[in-house]
Amino acid sequence: MNLEALIPEYVRGFQAYVPSKPDHLLMREYGASMLHRLNNNENPLGPPPAAARVIAAFPPERAAIYPSGDSYDLRQSLGARLGIAADRVLVGNGSCEVISSVIKAFCQPGDNIVTADKTFAVYEWVAEFSGIEARLTPLRDYAFDPQAMLDRIDRHTKILFVCNPNNPTGTYWTQRMLVDFLEQAGEDRIVVVDEAYREYIDDPEYPDTIGLMERFPNLVVFRTFSKMYALAGLRVGYLAGTEAVVEVVRRTSVAYSVNVQAQQAALAALEDDREHIAATRTLVREGMRLVVDACRDLELETVGGAGNYLMIRTPINDMLMYRRLMKRGMMVRTMTGFRFPGWIRVTLREIPVMASFAAILAEEVHAIRNQRVPA
Amino acid sequence: MKQAKSRSHSLSSRLPFKGAFLPLAMSLVEKGAEGFGYGRREAGGLVLAIEELFSFYARQATADSAIDVDLEDQGYRLALTLTFRMANPDLRAFNLTWNCSLDSEESLELLGPMLAARSVSSLRLDFGTDDQVVLRLARNRDYPPAADVPLPPGDLKSPLRLLEPSADDLRHFAAMAVAAGSPFLPGFLARPGMAADMLAAGHIGALLIEQDSWIRGGVLWHPLTGSCLELYGPYIFGPDADAQGVTLLLDAAVARISRSPYRGLVRRQGVLAGFERFFDFLGELHLRRGDAAIRSTCYYRQLKEESSGTVYCAEPLASFLDKQYDRLCLPRQIRQAGSDPARLRDGSVLAVELEHERSLAILRPLCAGKDMAANLTAHLDMLRGEGIGNFLVELNTGRSEDTAFAAPLAETGFVPRLVIPDAGQGDLVVYDHPEPEGRV
Ligand SMILES: Cc1ncc(COP(=O)(O)O)c(C=O)c1O
Numbered sequence: 050m051n052l053e054a055l056i057p058e059y060v061r062g063f064q065a066y067v068p069s070k071p072d073h074l075l076m077r078e079y080g081a082s083m084l085h086r087l088n089n090n091e092n093p094l095g096p097p098p099a100a101a102r103v104i105a106a107f108p109p110e111r112a113a114i115y116p117s118g119d120s121y122d123l124r125q126s127l128g129a130r131l132g133i134a135a136d137r138v139l140v141g142n143g144s145c146e147v148i149s150s151v152i153k154a155f156c157q158p159g160d161n162i163v164t165a166d167k168t169f170a171v172y173e174w175v176a177e178f179s180g181i182e183a184r185l186t187p188l189r190d191y192a193f194d195p196q197a198m199l200d201r202i203d204r205h206t207k208i209l210f211v212c213n214p215n216n217p218t219g220t221y222w223t224q225r226m227l228v229d230f231l232e233q234a235g236e237d238r239i240v241v242v243d244e245a246y247r248e249y250i251d252d253p254e255y256p257d258t259i260g261l262m263e264r265f266p267n268l269v270v271f272r273t274f275s276k277m278y279a280l281a282g283l284r285v286g287y288l289a290g291t292e293a294v295v296e297v298v299r300r301t302s303v304a305y306s307v308n309v310q311a312q313q314a315a316l317a318a319l320e321d322d323r324e325h326i327a328a329t330r331t332l333v334r335e336g337m338r339l340v341v342d343a344c345r346d347l348e349l350e351t352v353g354g355a356g357n358y359l360m361i362r363t364p365i366n367d368m369l370m371y372r373r374l375m376k377r378g379m380m381v382r383t384m385t386g387f388r389f390p391g392w393i394r395v396t397l398r399e400i401p402v403m404a405s406f407a408a409i410l411a412e413e414v415h416a417i418r419n420q421r422v423p424a
Numbered sequence: 425m426k427q428a429k430s431r432s433h434s435l436s437s438r439l440p441f442k443g444a445f446l447p448l449a450m451s452l453v454e455k456g457a458e459g460f461g462y463g464r465r466e467a468g469g470l471v472l473a474i475e476e477l478f479s480f481y482a483r484q485a486t487a488d489s490a491i492d493v494d495l496e497d498q499g500y501r502l503a504l505t506l507t508f509r510m511a512n513p514d515l516r517a518f519n520l521t522w523n524c525s526l527d528s529e530e531s532l533e534l535l536g537p538m539l540a541a542r543s544v545s546s547l548r549l550d551f552g553t554d555d556q557v558v559l560r561l562a563r564n565r566d567y568p569p570a571a572d573v574p575l576p577p578g579d580l581k582s583p584l585r586l587l588e589p590s591a592d593d594l595r596h597f598a599a600m601a602v603a604a605g606s607p608f609l610p611g612f613l614a615r616p617g618m619a620a621d622m623l624a625a626g627h628i629g630a631l632l633i634e635q636d637s638w639i640r641g642g643v644l645w646h647p648l649t650g651s652c653l654e655l656y657g658p659y660i661f662g663p664d665a666d667a668q669g670v671t672l673l674l675d676a677a678v679a680r681i682s683r684s685p686y687r688g689l690v691r692r693q694g695v696l697a698g699f700e701r702f703f704d705f706l707g708e709l710h711l712r713r714g715d716a717a718i719r720s721t722c723y724y725r726q727l728k729e730e731s732s733g734t735v736y737c738a739e740p741l742a743s744f745l746d747k748q749y750d751r752l753c754l755p756r757q758i759r760q761a762g763s764d765p766a767r768l769r770d771g772s773v774l775a776v777e778l779e780h781e782r783s784l785a786i787l788r789p790l791c792a793g794k795d796m797a798a799n800l801t802a803h804l805d806m807l808r809g810e811g812i813g814n815f816l817v818e819l820n821t822g823r824s825e826d827t828a829f830a831a832p833l834a835e836t837g838f839v840p841r842l843v844i845p846d847a848g849q850g851d852l853v854v855y856d857h858p859e860p861e862g863r864v
Contacts, residue, residue: 062685063685064684064685067728067730069729069730070730070732075755078732078755078757079753079755080755166679167679170683173683363701364700364701365700365701365704366700366701366702366703366704366725368704368725368726368727368729369704369725369726369752369753371729372752372753372754372755373753375753375755376753382729383729385678385682385725385726385727386682386683386727386728386729387682388678388679388680388682388683389679390674390675390678390679390682390702390725391675391701391702417700
């Protein structure tokens with residue numbers, strides 16, 4: 050069998066993403082007696098209480114029955130919450146799935162998408178392994194640069210992806226900036242705003258994307274239950290857009306991809322999120338303060354703002370820092386893969402974990418500064 | 425760095441693997457090379473190589489087997505790939521030291537592959553599944569040496585800017601690197617036309633910096649193995665206050681290749697001040713240039729978080745690896761290998777890569793055998809006879825045919841100096857041979 054000949058050129062050069070191994074294997078490999086995951090921006094509080102109850106009470110016999118193929122009830126509830134028709138919502142197996150659906154719906158080989166170079170990588174990856182050019186623009190002051198993106202548009206540009214707030218830098222565009230951008234981008238292409246971390250932001254200037262869709266029917270927004278709602282393990286995300294746009298994206302989406310327990314838990318989470326969001330925001334604020342202070346004491350530069358994560362500049366190569374911290378039971382995200390070599394990103398968690406992270410980081414940094422390897 | 429095989433620059437043919445088709449195979453290569461615009465001198469080596477290899481292995485091939493002959497013009501070189509199936513291919517003749525005695529029929533036959541290996545710029549052997557054997561040969565185009573070019577004045581003031589080089593930019597940069605007398609120039613930079621053609625073919629990546637329309641420096645990368653890139657530079661022409669140029673180039677280069685399929689990035693070009701922010705220190709190789717002892721410093725960085733593995737090996741390699749893995753915080757399990765010399769083949773096989781400019785030979789185990797120590801000694805003797813003064817061995821920790829060499833290497837005076845993580849099948853252990861007149 051000549052497998053090579055079967056593979057499209059753009060898949061041949063592409064390497065599959067390698068997810069991290071399960072905790073028990075990592076602990077054994079690194080000889081760590083504990084492991085705190087500070088790498089995936091998860092919420093340590095767990096899902097809101099109502100969602101937790103739904104998950105705990107899940108009747109096994111329901112596992113034998115197909116879920117709603119289009120997350121019917123969840124869409125009704127999301128529609129009501131957002132003040133739009135349920136048909137303007139499309140639920141996916143995590144927002145990663147809807148990224149793929151949007152690209153498939155609008156792009157064919159020869160087309161391109163525009164996004165930033167130092168952002169969540171999935172927009173770029175899905176484009177590339179689908180044979181679509183990903184045009185990447187540099188950040189400006191750690192933020193998406195609207196002008197740089199507009200400059201890269203040509204007649205083959207189908208989608209512009211804006212990660213708002215940006216993972217990993219925590220910067221975001223305000224309503225005014227987004228409106229300016231939408232006005233200049235024109236109506237001949239889709240503008241996607243990924244709001245995976247929007248619930249962490251409490252700022253009246255943060256864009257009202259749903260409200261803007263009337264004026265800008267090419268606007269699409271992504272949201273997820275993985276971050277604030279702490280349902281990352283069940284995989285639920287969604288997009289919202291105008292009825293016409295969502296109808297097109299539905300054509301390239303797989304029905305039945307969201308499992309029944311995920312639909313039920315997301316529905317419950319939505320109805321019981323007020324205190325949960327407040328508690329999570331407090332936890333992130335306190336965690337942020339603790340780590341930023343610790344880094345200041347260590348004279349380590351940090352970059353962060355919105356979202357439950359913080360970037361830290363490391364005195365050594367970030368990949369070695371990662372392995373040193375792994376040995377101590379702290380799993381961070383290296384930023385080499387985000388094109389920020391020499392930085393790590395840390396998920397902000399509960400104070401005891403952050404305090405122990407700060408202590409271990411300080412020990413490692415002191416050890417590194419005291420015993421530089423001879424050059 | 426994207427490599428695409430262009431249909432207008434390649435030809436492929438499947439031939440019955442029989443001596444009768446040798447003339448066809450040879451003229452395919454000869455006429456093909458001519459068609460792609462290569463000279464007689466350049467094509468000659470490949471024609472000789474296919475003659476020797478085809479006839480040698482056709483004799484061992486089963487009656488109904490076939491051979492795929494692929495010839496590709498990669499711009500800066502002509503690449504010939506021979507693919508066939510064979511259960512137990514005889515590889516002994518790839519040992520450079522194969523002694524040919526004119527009265528032994530067998531050894532005369534084995535002379536063929538040896539000649540083939542010497543007539544081309546590079547030769548690589550790969551074994552696939554289902555007894556597949558792949559021989560990859562390449563002959564570089566002949567390029568003129570660098571022309572003299574001016575270097576930037578020392579008083580430029582405007583900020584440094586990154587430049588994505590065109591092939592012409594890179595040609596000029598390479599000529600500047602030669603003019604500046606930069607140490608550690610790889611062969612492809614010493615021939616600026618070759619660097620430009622390699623960039624155009626997508627076989628190297630490069631970034632430059634400029635200032636006031638002068639090229640002020642640059643950095644390049646090229647695959648060392650299928651999983652590891654090698655970085656060359658940064659080369660800076662003129663002063664570099666606060667290492668601004670180096671930092672700009674390294675940050676941008678690492679960012680550029682961090683989403684590539686490669687797992688690691690190695691730099692083997694001597695000391696880099698302030699390396700810690702970019703690299704792990706791997707170690708130093710002890711080499712000689714003329715009468716002077718020099719140390720070649722190696723740095724490395726992972727490009728992917730995931731890295732683990734199990735190594736089966738015996739002492740003294742096990743203790744060396746243990747120390748290195750611990751120092752680099754690499755998650756590896758070292759397990760004692762049960763070695764039973766009686767079960768080894770008689771003859772071991774080593775592949776040799778020669779770099780005459782550096783008086784350097786790199787030996788790579790292909791097959792373990794009972795005669796490993798004797799074979800290593802024979803290689804040392806023979807290569808010294810050819811004027812080679814530096815010897816490196818690269819050993820894959822994930823290949824038991826390789827790790828079986830650990831004891832014979834120690835016996836013949838080779839010293840393990842460093843480990844390049846994930847650079848081969850598993851990690852790559854690099855040995856040098858510090859005493860040319862050693863205890864062999
Ligand atoms: C910006 C951004 N978008 C989308 C996602 C993916 O989320 P999901 O779990 O919904 O696929 C993430 C997760 O890390 C993210 O950071």
